[in-house]
């Protein structure tokens with residue numbers, strides 16, 4: 001059994017393997033998703049991120065590949081496709097139970113669970129699951145090429161809806177963009193680019209409209225019906241519907257573990273990364289403290305802090321001899 005259980009294999013949890021490894025601690029990493037990478041891999045694998053230090057530009061998916069490579073020398077054990085449902089203290093440390101019935105008994109825990117059991121907000125449309133299952137309804141884009149020469153209906157009013165409209169318009173046959181408000185909550189530059197695409201006839205705007213129904217037999221989407229807020233409805237021909245209504249924030253079972261909460265996040269002491277329970281630390285989007293920024297780079301720093309604190313917690317009589325990575329090196333080349 002590893003020293004530390006990290007709950008969440010998003011970018012911050014993956015960096016935790018490295019950060020813990022550098023202070024001599026081994027890790028089990030558990031994630032409810034069947035793959036590592038959290039929001040980066042599940043929601044925007046192809047999108048460029050511009051604010052990762054030393055990477056002027058890197059896609060969400062490539063960042064996760066780099067984090068996996070950085071974690072590899074420390075040989076983490078991944079437990080994917082299982083949710084941590086229960087966490088309790090034992091005389092020797094902690095007991096975690098997962099949704100597959102597995103139990104882990106680490107000596108310390110780091111919660112890097114992002115926004116918890118995250119998933120996209122879904123509109124209340126009849127037969128939505130049927131069209132999801134047949135691959136006609138999407139909440140993120142993993143392969144933009146799959147939408148080439150297709151008629152798309154995109155719904156949403158924020159940056160994701162606009163970014164994907166701008167990207168997919170390059171190759172799509174036509175895009176209908178639906179928003180229930182007359183104005184978009186997106187970067188002014190994106191709105192300007194959108195207006196240009198509308199002028200060119202590549203995108204048609206439908207505001208203020210909302211989704212009313214999905215049309216097609218056996219999950220084969222042919223049209224999306226939309227309704228004006230004052231009642232008028234129309235059907236738009238469509239091969240695919242892309243929904244960008246944000247993420248649902250649900251801590252899921254984490255909210256029942258007796259940790260101090262601040263809305264949908266865990267309160268931590270930013271000086272140590274510790275939650276209200278001794279030996280349970282947290283980092284990344286899941287944490288709250290004054291001045292918290294929900295950014296990947298902030299999560300990395302919080303994870304580094306948490307790893308040092310875990311060491312102190314597990315070795316109260318043996319202060320850590322701090323070493324830069326340049327001095328310490330990696331396993332195998334020390």
Ligand SMILES: Cc1cc2nc3c(=O)[nH]c(=O)nc-3n(C[C@H](O)[C@H](O)[C@H](O)COP(=O)(O)OP(=O)(O)OC[C@H]3O[C@@H](n4cnc5c(N)ncnc54)[C@H](O)[C@@H]3O)c2cc1C
Nearest residue numbers: 008010011012031032038039084113114116284285295296
């Ligand atoms: C479209 C979009 C663009 C973004 N762009 C940027 C950007 O440019 N720069 C930037 O810094 N940030 C950006 N972000 C935010 C960034 O993705 C998050 O800050 C980051 O993913 C947080 O990492 P994390 O590891 O804390 O959490 P997450 O990435 O959310 O990973 C948490 C993981 O924990 C798992 N989990 C949760 N509960 C449990 C449980 N009980 N048991 C097991 N597993 C569990 C989840 O399945 C998930 O995989 C963007 C976000 C989005 C949605």
